[in-house]
Amino acid sequence: MELGTGEQLSAARGRDTRPFRTGLTLVLNLCLGAAGFRVGVVPGKVRLVRIVHAETLIGVVLTCVLGYYGWSLVKTIWPSDQRSGMARSSSDPSATLGFRVEGGVAVNGDLVFHVPPPRIKTTVVFMLRGASLRADVAFWRGVRSRLSNDAGVRLVGYCDGDACANLVRGAAQSTGFPVIAFGEIVNSESLINADTQGKCILLREEWREPKHVVWRAAGNTPQSVVTEALQ
């Protein structure tokens, strides 16, 4: 198959065509070699000659086979990213976990939905431990007392187990905020992990990720949590 001629063009320009021919032939051979073609150089003309190399054909077939396996491998690996995104309750407690505003069942059996009313800007979610329930509730009552009704902040507590839930249920005085005893797995795991670091979780619609704030630490007061929640 005749591709064309560079002779007239080169002659018109008055240049030596040999480097051009050699370069062109090299590039064409590199591009077409895998497809079983070779560019032949005839003085003044460039010819495309089909030369079926057995090794080239074997190479193409093997490349196709490996490509098929490679594609299968990619398809196999790809969903694992979706899976990890689905339930990111990482084994690493320091990881930012996917606490989502959904719901739970309070200690009294009532369904609690976290979908905040329009006036609520920030939801603060925290863990109450059965072992230190009195101090924990006192802390969060302190937070609540420092928040005005129009502050747009809502507090939601989670009990860490049956002991806490029984104590809250049996308490004469209300905590002043809902306390969840039955939660969604990822939310609960997120909060358990945050609580192991002494943190509560702040949620706000415009935030891409929840904010973790330390409250179980010496020197931390209800006012420090209020300050964070109102920021």
Add this chain to the structure above:
Amino acid sequence: MKILRWANQGVMLLLGLMIVLDGGMLLYWKAVGDDSTRTADVQNVDHVYRLAGTHGSIAPPEGYTAAGVKVSIGSKSRSGWAVRYGTEKCEYCRQDKPRWVELSTALQRLGYQVVYIPPYANLGYPDDALTPSGARQQVYVGMEWIRHFRLVVNPTVLIFGPEGQLIWSHRGTLSSDGPQSAVRAIEAARRRAKGANMAGLEIGK
């Protein structure tokens, strides 16, 4: 022309080397993959516990459906119970369905009660998708149970004996031997329990 021949030979040589290397890597990956699949059912149960050293009896999960109906493991399930953590929205859970159906059917035959737990309440299975018949779903789970475990992979299967001891667990999709492996673990646990009871009777005599 010599340059062209060398270039051609160089390209072919490189292609040949890459094919050999790719082939070797493919064979290695398949061998490692098969091996990990075979050993996947012999997972260390420590991975599903939140805290080390908590391998005692754990009460079955109590929870609620999305409608707020309480779901507990019934007293009928004296054999034990199983927890299936997953969701229909998860690709791996869908891929795993045939083997899970096989396992859940075996669990039902062995008298185990099955509880489904989704990651979030809105990712729960429809009631008619729960297998075996009689399986229940808890979308809100008691913190008392959650705090013992780290459920980080969809799907995960946990199988507990009658005393609440974890006897088999698997994170990820089940291998072809998965259901049989679980049944073998259950039978082995039953033999151990029977042996312990017999030993107790001997001491009591």
